[in-house]
Amino acid sequence: MSLSARRIIPGLGLFVLMTVVAVWALWPTGGKVTINDRARDLAAELRCPDCEGLNVADSTTTSARSIRKDLLRRLKAGEDEAEIKNSYANRYGESILLNPDGGGLGILVWGLPVLLLVLGGVGITIAIMSRSRSTRLTPTESDREEVKKARGK
Amino acid sequence: MKYSARWIALSVGAVVVGLGVVLAMQVGNDPRIDATKSQLVGQPAPELSLRALDGTAVDTNTLLGKAVIVNFWNSWCIPCRNELPALKEFANRYRDDPGVALVGIVRDDSTRAIKAYVKAEGIDWVIVTDPDSRAALDFATRGQPETFALDANGLITGAQIGPTTLRDLESLLGSAQGR
Known part of the structure; x- marks a missing residue:
């Protein structure tokens, strides 16, 4: 097995393993959503x-019990999740929503981890690529002689 | 490689600094500040269709044309008990005024406990029960006591979260009467 193959295979294996784990974790479970x-x-x-x-x-x-009943009633009446959340936010204020919206400051909460993940990924990829591209130093005959001499002392 | 790593480090640093600046600007902005005041002031009051303790119907139509003070309460709630003297005084002042109504909506209590409390305290204004807390939900209450003022057209003109004083009640009535 060549040197570059020995370097690539563990990385590739790790990548495949992580992909399989991520897909397994995110794969929707259960049957139809009621x-x-x-x-x-x-x-x-x-x-x-x-x-x-x-x-x-x-x-x-x-x-909370009343809200649960109300949510069920509204969903049965055909309202969608966004409409219902909007209606609650209008009555109670934005603080009734536990998940921040995707606008304004909320975009930071959602966008920043993704941005940092992408930047980190790019950084790691560049680092790995440049490492594998860098020339390896191989000992010359005179280097070997030097080592031999030093060992002989 | 050297330059790429530098650029990436610089970008990550810029993002972190930017986040720090944004968060620093938000210090003092309580995201739950909207929980301290009603969002419904200026909006039409939700439809009411409730029953008083004596069985009579109390709905939005019966209240139209009056300045209405709606008080959400429970007999077991200490702040509600604390504001009772103010409510009694207010009810005394406007008992004979056909243009003013005081309605107590029981937020989460048993009818038996409420009837006993009403009798013991001599409460003589309209007290209605709220099955499933429907009205409490429509008025977006977060607890009790909470008091709302409705004008003659059924518009919410004022609200107070927490116990009221006589002065607060007068102020709420003033908002409902356009004073």
Whole structure:
């Protein structure tokens, strides 16, 4: 096996392994998404209005129960998630939404990790490529002689 | 290689510095500040269709044409109990005024507990129950007590989160009457 192949294979193997793990982790599980699933997901994105640090899905307050019923009713009536979230944000203010929107300062929250990931990836790729391109020093005959001499001492 | 690495380091540094500047500019901006005031002021009041403790219907139509103070409360809530004297005084002042209505909406309590409390405290204004907290949700309440002022056209003109004083109630009424 050549030297370059020995260098590439572990990296390639790691890349394939990471891809398989990522696909496995992100692969959608379960069957068809029901309206109850959608209501539960939506409830998890709304802050419980009368409790601290809980979303509507996890809270047991009367308000949270009412909101869960309301979400289900609205989804059944044909409203989509964005419309419902918008309606809640209009009544309660943006703080009712647990996930920041993609506009204004919210774009930083979503965009920055992606940007840093891309920059990091580019950096690592360039570093690996330039490392593999760099000429390897091979000992000359006089170098060997020097080493021999030094060992002989 | 040397230059690429430098550029990448510089870009990452610029991003981090930019983020720092943006975050520094946001210091003092509480993202939950909107939770301290109602977003509904200036908007039409949600439709109400509730039942008073004596069974009579209380809905938006019966309240139109009046300046209405809507108070969300519970019998077990201490701040609600604390504001009761102010509500009693307010109710006394406007008992004979046909242009003013005071409605107490029970946010989350048992009818039995409420009836006992109303009787014990001699509450004589309209108290309605709110099954499933429907009205509380429509008014976007976050707790209790919360008090809203509605003008004669059914527009929300003022709101207070937390217990009210007589002065607060007068101020809310003033907003509903356009004073």
